[in-house]
Amino acid sequence: MSRLTSLTERLPGTRLVSHALIALVIFGLLTWINQFIDPLLSYYLATAAMYATAMFGMTILVGLSGQVSLGNGALMAVGGYIFALTSLNWQTVPILGTPWNAVWSMVFAGIGGVVFGLLIGGIAARLKGPYLAGLTLGIAVGVPAIANRFPGLLGGENGLMIQVPYPAGGYAAATGGLTDDASTDEFLGGGDEPLYEELPDDLFTDEQAVIEDDFAGDDFLSDEDFLSDDDFLSDDDFLGDDDFLSDDDFLSDDDFSTNDGFTTDDVVPEEAFDDEAFGVEGDLGSDVSAIDGLDAGFVIEQWQASVAIAVACIVGFVALNLVRGRQGRVWQAVRDDPVAAAVSGISPAGSKISAFVVSSLFAALAGAVFAQILSFVGPGAFTLGLSLSLLVGIVLGGRTSLIGAMIGAVILVWLPEFVLDVSADRGWDDQITNNAPNFLYGILVVLVVLAAPGGLVGGVQGFAKRLNRR
Amino acid sequence: MTNFIDYFLGGISSGVIIALMALALVLVWRSTRVVNFAQLAQAMFTTFIALTVRDLTGSWLLALAAALASGLVLGVIVHFLVIRPVKRMDTSGAIIATFGVLIALEAFAGMIWGGDGKAFPPPIRNTGFEIGGRVWPFSPYDLLVVVTVIVLVLALTIVFTRTSVGLAMRASAFNPEVARLSGVRVSRMLVLGWAIAGFVGAVAGVLVAPLTTLSPTAFDVFLVFAFTAAVIGGLDSLVGAVAFGIGTGLVISLVSGYTDSSNAPVVALVLLVVNLLFKPEGVFTHHKARTV
Amino acid sequence: MLTIEDLSVSYGAVQALKGVSLEVPPGRVTAVIGANGAGKSTLMRTLAGLEKPQSGRVTFNDTDITGRKPEDVVRMGIALVPEGRSTIPDLTVEENLKLGGMWRTHAQRNTSLTRAYTLFPVLGERRSLGADTLSGGERQQLAIGRALMTGPQVLLLDEPSLGLAPLIVTQILELVGTMAKDSGLAVLLVEQNATTALRVAKTGIVLNLGEIVKSGPAQEIAQDEELRHAYLGY
Numbered sequence: 001m002s003r004l005t006s007l008t009e010r011l012p013g014t015r016l017v018s019h020a021l022i023a024l025v026i027f028g029l030l031t032w033i034n035q036f037i038d039p040l041l042s043y044y045l046a047t048a049a050m051y052a053t054a055m056f057g058m059t060i061l062v063g064l065s066g067q068v069s070l071g072n073g074a075l076m077a078v079g080g081y082i083f084a085l086t087s088l089n090w091q092t093v094p095i096l097g098t099p100w101n102a103v104w105s106m107v108f109a110g111i112g113g114v115v116f117g118l119l120i121g122g123i124a125a126r127l128k129g130p131y132l133a134g135l136t137l138g139i140a141v142g143v144p145a146i147a148n149r150f151p152g153l154l155g156g157e158n159g160l161m162i163q164v165p166y167p168a169g170g171y172a173a174a175t176g177g178l179t180d181d182a183s184t185d186e187f188l189g190g191g192d193e194p195l196y197e198e199l200p201d202d203l204f205t206d207e208q209a210v211i212e213d214d215f216a217g218d219d220f221l222s223d224e225d226f227l228s229d230d231d232f233l234s235d236d237d238f239l240g241d242d243d244f245l246s247d248d249d250f251l252s253d254d255d256f257s258t259n260d261g262f263t264t265d266d267v268v269p270e271e272a273f274d275d276e277a278f279g280v281e282g283d284l285g286s287d288v289s290a291i292d293g294l295d296a297g298f299v300i301e302q303w304q305a306s307v308a309i310a311v312a313c314i315v316g317f318v319a320l321n322l323v324r325g326r327q328g329r330v331w332q333a334v335r336d337d338p339v340a341a342a343v344s345g346i347s348p349a350g351s352k353i354s355a356f357v358v359s360s361l362f363a364a365l366a367g368a369v370f371a372q373i374l375s376f377v378g379p380g381a382f383t384l385g386l387s388l389s390l391l392v393g394i395v396l397g398g399r400t401s402l403i404g405a406m407i408g409a410v411i412l413v414w415l416p417e418f419v420l421d422v423s424a425d426r427g428w429d430d431q432i433t434n435n436a437p438n439f440l441y442g443i444l445v446v447l448v449v450l451a452a453p454g455g456l457v458g459g460v461q462g463f464a465k466r467l468n469r470r
Numbered sequence: 471m472t473n474f475i476d477y478f479l480g481g482i483s484s485g486v487i488i489a490l491m492a493l494a495l496v497l498v499w500r501s502t503r504v505v506n507f508a509q510l511a512q513a514m515f516t517t518f519i520a521l522t523v524r525d526l527t528g529s530w531l532l533a534l535a536a537a538l539a540s541g542l543v544l545g546v547i548v549h550f551l552v553i554r555p556v557k558r559m560d561t562s563g564a565i566i567a568t569f570g571v572l573i574a575l576e577a578f579a580g581m582i583w584g585g586d587g588k589a590f591p592p593p594i595r596n597t598g599f600e601i602g603g604r605v606w607p608f609s610p611y612d613l614l615v616v617v618t619v620i621v622l623v624l625a626l627t628i629v630f631t632r633t634s635v636g637l638a639m640r641a642s643a644f645n646p647e648v649a650r651l652s653g654v655r656v657s658r659m660l661v662l663g664w665a666i667a668g669f670v671g672a673v674a675g676v677l678v679a680p681l682t683t684l685s686p687t688a689f690d691v692f693l694v695f696a697f698t699a700a701v702i703g704g705l706d707s708l709v710g711a712v713a714f715g716i717g718t719g720l721v722i723s724l725v726s727g728y729t730d731s732s733n734a735p736v737v738a739l740v741l742l743v744v745n746l747l748f749k750p751e752g753v754f755t756h757h758k759a760r761t762v
Numbered sequence: 763m764l765t766i767e768d769l770s771v772s773y774g775a776v777q778a779l780k781g782v783s784l785e786v787p788p789g790r791v792t793a794v795i796g797a798n799g800a801g802k803s804t805l806m807r808t809l810a811g812l813e814k815p816q817s818g819r820v821t822f823n824d825t826d827i828t829g830r831k832p833e834d835v836v837r838m839g840i841a842l843v844p845e846g847r848s849t850i851p852d853l854t855v856e857e858n859l860k861l862g863g864m865w866r867t868h869a870q871r872n873t874s875l876t877r878a879y880t881l882f883p884v885l886g887e888r889r890s891l892g893a894d895t896l897s898g899g900e901r902q903q904l905a906i907g908r909a910l911m912t913g914p915q916v917l918l919l920d921e922p923s924l925g926l927a928p929l930i931v932t933q934i935l936e937l938v939g940t941m942a943k944d945s946g947l948a949v950l951l952v953e954q955n956a957t958t959a960l961r962v963a964k965t966g967i968v969l970n971l972g973e974i975v976k977s978g979p980a981q982e983i984a985q986d987e988e989l990r991h992a993y994l995g996y
Contacts, residue, residue, distance in 0.1 A: 068565045123746060129561040130505035130705075133569075134697040135742060137507070141694045142739035148732040384690055388573055395566055435580035435686075442574025449567045450555050634864050637853070641861050644852045650832040651810060651842050652861045653912055 023317035030309045034302055042301040044413050046373050049308035051409035054366035055394050056319040056402055057359030063400035064328060065355035066335030071120060071136035072363040073387030074143035078116050079109035079364025080371035084162045106368050113364025114357055121356025125349040140387040144379040159378020162371060164300060308369045315362050319402055331355055392441045395448055398457030407456050476607050477727030483612040485719020486619040490674035491696035492711035494667040499705050500643035501663025504553055504564045508571035510689040512668060513675030515575050516541040517684055518583050520676050521590055530593035537672040545668020549661055579686040587683030596680060615677050622673060623712055691735055698742045763788045763948045764916050769818035771808050778804040780972040791942050791949040793963035795956040801972040802952040803845055806920045810842035811835040837865060841914035845921045847901040851894035855885055858893050858904055862911030878907040899930040916948045923955045935962045956994050960984040968993055
C-alpha cells in the first residue's frame with residue numbers, strides 16, 4: 001500500500017489514472033449489478049448513488065473544510081429546479097442552437113450550483129461555527145419556500161412534474177410497478193391534487209406524436225448511452241408506466257379528446273415544450289411493441305439508477321482528485337489552523353469559498369439526479385429533513401472520507417428498509433415505524449460524535465491500527 | 471394604515487415569543503459557547519408533555535408547570551449527556567451533536583404523539599378585542615402572552631444583574647478562567663444556564679402552541695426566526711435577543727401581512743444575511759469574536 | 763506557608779518546568795525572575811490549579827494541594843492575578859471586585875470591598891463604570907483588588923508590569939510590598955522586569971528554561987552582574 005502511494009506521489013499522471021480506474025471499476029460493477037436486480041433494488045441503488053453524489057460534497061465541506069452546512073439540501077433544490085425548468089422550457093440550447101438534451105440540463109444545474117455556491121460561500125467564509133450552521137439552516141428552510149412565491153414558474157407547493165429522459169425504444173416498460181409507493185407518494189407528501197392539471201391543454205398535439213415516432217425509429221434501439229443521446233428528452237415509456245403517476249386516468253381518451261379541436265397549425269413551435277413530458281398516443285403503441293419484443297430490457301428504475309451511478313462516479317472521480325491532491329491538504333490546513341495557513345500563503349477565505357463551490361456543484365448535480373428519480377421537483381422533496389439526512393449520512397459514514405460518504409449513502413437507504421423489516425416482524429405501530437429511522441439517526445449521530453468522531457470509516461481504521469500494533 | 475396597525479398588533483405576540491426563544495439560545499451560548507440547535511425541539515417536546523397533561527387533567531396551569539419542570543430537566547439532561555462530553559472536541563462536533571438531538575427528539579415526539587398537527591387550546595379567549603365597533607387582531611390571550619413574557623424577562627434581568635448567582639453566571643460566560651480564579655464553580659453555572667434556557671424555551675413553547683398547531687416539526691421555522699434574532703442581537707446579549715426577537719416578529723408579521731405568510735422564512739433569511747454581511751458581530755455587542 | 767517540591771509540568775512534548783522547588787514565606791515578597799519562556803507563567807498557573815503537574819508536590823499550610831481545581835485552590839486562600847490584567851470588561855468595576863470571594867459571608871465581603879477601595883481609591887471613584895473604561899494601570903489595580911477580595915493568604919502576581927509605565931509599576935509593586943509587610947500576606951511575584959521586582963522582594967529566584975539556576979537574597983541577585991548577563995539579558 002505504501003509502495004503504491006509513493007509511486008503515485010512520484011508520478012502525478014499515475015494518480016489521475018489510478019483514480020480514473022477506481023471510478024471506472026465502481027461504475028462498471030454497479031452498472032453490471034444494475035442489469036440483474038429487480039426494479040425496487042435499482043431504485044434503492046439510484047437513491048444511494050444520488051445521496052453519495054451530494055455527500056461527496058459534504059465530505060469536502062464539512063469534513064475537510066470544517067464548515068458544518070445544512071444548506072446542501074437547498075442547493076440540491078437549486079439543481080433539481082434548474083434541471084426541471086430547462087428540460088421543460090428549452091427546446092434548443094441558447095446561443096449554440098443545438099437540440100436540447102438532459103446532459104445540457106445537468107450542465108446548467110451544475111452552473112447554477114456553482115453560482116449559488118459562490119454566493120453562499122462568499123458570505124460563509126466570513127463566518128465560523130454556529131453562525132455558519134445557523135445561516136445554512138436558514139437557507140435550508142427559506143430557499144425551498146421560494147418555490148411557493150412563484151407558483152407560475154416553479155409550480156408552488158405542488159412543484160413541477162418532469163419526465164425522466166428515458167430512451168424508451170430499447171427498454172421494456174416497467175412491469176414491477178413499484179414506484180407509486182416507493183418514490184412518488186413518499187416525496188409528494190400531501191400533494192394529493194392532480195399535478196397534471198397545471199399543464200396547458202394545448203400541448204397534447206398530434207404533430208408531436210409524429211415527431212416522437214420518427215425519433216424513436218431512428219436511434220432508440222441502438223443507443224443506450226445517455227451522454228450522446230439526442231433523444232434523451234423524449235420519454236415514451238413514461239406513459240406506458242401507468243403506475244408511476246399512480247393515476248390511471250391520466251392519459252385516458254377523455255384527456256385526448258379535449259385536444260381534438262386543435263390542428264397542427266394551431267401550435268406555435270416554441271410553445272411546444274412540455275409535449276414530451278406527457279407523450280401522445282403514438283408512443284403508447286411503440287411501448288406495447290417494446291414489451292412484446294424485448295423482455296430483457298431496462299425498466300425505468302434501472303435507467304434512473306444508471307444515470308445516478310454515472311453522475312456519482314464522475315463526481316466521485318473529481319472529488320477523489322481534489323481530496324487526495326493539493327487542494328485537499330489546503331482545505332484541511334485552513335480547517336486546522338487558519339492563521340498558520342494564512343502565514344504560509346494560503347487564503348483561508350478562498351479555501352472556504354472553494355469548498356463551498358465544489359460542494360454546491362455536487363449538490364446541484366445530485367439534485368438534478370434526484371429530480372429524475374422522482375420525476376418531480378417541489379418544496380416537499382427538498383426539505384430541511386433532506387439537508388439533515390445528508391449531515392447524518394456523512395457523520396455516520398465518516399466525516400473526512402469519501403468512502404465514508406458512500407457508506408453513509410448506503411446507510412441512508414438501508415436503515416429505513418431495515419426498520420420496516422423489523423417493524424413487520426414485531427408488528428410495530430405505524431407511528432413508531434415511521435419515526436424509528438430518524439430516531440435512530442439522531443441517537444447514532446450523537447453517539448458517533450461522542451465516541452467515534454471519524455464515523456464508521458474512522459472507527460474501522462482505528463480498530464485496524466490497534467490490530468496492527470499488536 | 472389600518473392594515474399596518476393590524477399587522478403590527480398581530481406581530482407583537484409572536485414577536486415576544488420569538489424574543490423568548492432567542493433568549494433561550496443566548497442563555498446557552500453564554501454559558502457553553504454552543505448554539506443549541508435542539509433548543510426548540512426541546513421546547514416542542516415539553517409542549518407536547520404540557521398538552522398531554524392538559525388533556526389528562528384539564529388544567530392549563532398544571533400543563534404549564536409540567537412544561538416548565540420538564541424543560542428544566544431536559545435542558546440539564548442534554549447538557550450532561552451530549553454537550554459536556556463533546557464540548558472539548560471541535561466545534562463542528564458540538565454543532566452536529568445538537569442537530570442529532572433535534573432529529574432524535576422530533577422523531578421521538580412523532581413516535582409518542584404522531585406526526586400530525588394538534589391543536590393546543592388557549593387558556594383564555596383568543597379572539598380579538600372589540601373596541602370601537604371593530605375587532606382588532608389582539609386578543610386577551612395575546613395580552614396574557616405579552617404580560618407573561620414581560621414578567622419573565624424582568625425576573626431574569628433581576629437575577630442576572632442583582633444577584634450573586636447572576637453575576638457568577640455572567641462572569642462564567644465572559645471569562646471562565648477569571649471566574650474560576652475568583653472561586654466561581656463555573657461548571658455548575660453552565661448547567662444552570664442550560665436549565666434556565668430549557669425553562670425559558672418551555673415557556674415559549676407553551677405560549678406559542680395555541681397560536682399555531684403543535685407537531686414534531688412545527689417549531690423548525692421558529693428556530694430560524696429565533697436564531698436570526700439572537701445573532702442580530704449579538705448572541706451574547708440578553709437585551710439584544712429580546713429587542714431583536716420582538717423586531718423580527720414584527721418584520722415577519724408585516725411582510726407576511728402585506729405579501730404572503732410563506733415569505734416569512736425568506737424574510738428571516740434576508741435579515742440574517744444582511745446582518746452577517748454588514749454587522750457580523752451583532753448590534754448589541756462590542757466583541758470581535760466571529761471571524762478568524 | 764506555600765511549599766513547592768520538585769514540580770515538573772509539560773505541555774505535550776515540551777517540558778516547561780523541570781523539578782522546581784521553592785518556599786513562599788508569609789509577610790514578604792518572593793520574586794521569580796527570568797527571560798521569556800523560562801516557565802514563570804507555567805509555575806503560577808500550576809500553583810493556582812489551572813495546569814496539572816506531571817510530578818512534584820505543592821503544600822499549603824501542611825495540606826497537599828497538588829492538582830486541585832482552581833476554584834478550590836482560591837477558596838483555600840491562594841489567589842492568582844494572571845498575566846495581562848485579567849478583568850472582565852463587560853462587568854462594572856464593582857462587579858469585577860464582587861466576583862472575588864463569592865463564597866464568603868456578606869460581612870467578610872463588605873470588609874474586603876471597603877479595604878480594596880481604600881487601597882485603590884480610583885476604583886471607588888469608578889465603581890459603577892464598565893471595567894473597559896479603565897486605563898491599563900487602573901485595570902491592574904482592579905485585577906489585584908479582585909484577588910484580594912477572595913481574602914487570600916498567598917497572592918500570586920504574574921507579570922504585573924507588562925505594558926505599564928515604569929512609574930505606575932513602581933507604585934503598584936511598592937503597595938504590594940507594604941501590604942505583605944503589614945498583613946502577613948505571602949506574595950509570589952513573577953517578573954521579566956528584574957530591577958523593579960528585586961527592589962520590593964526579599965528573596966529572588968532566577969528561573970531559566972524551567973529550572974532554578976540561582977536563589978538568594980534579592981539584593982544579592984540584583985548585584986550579580988554575571989547572572990544578569992547570562993539569564994536576564996541586560
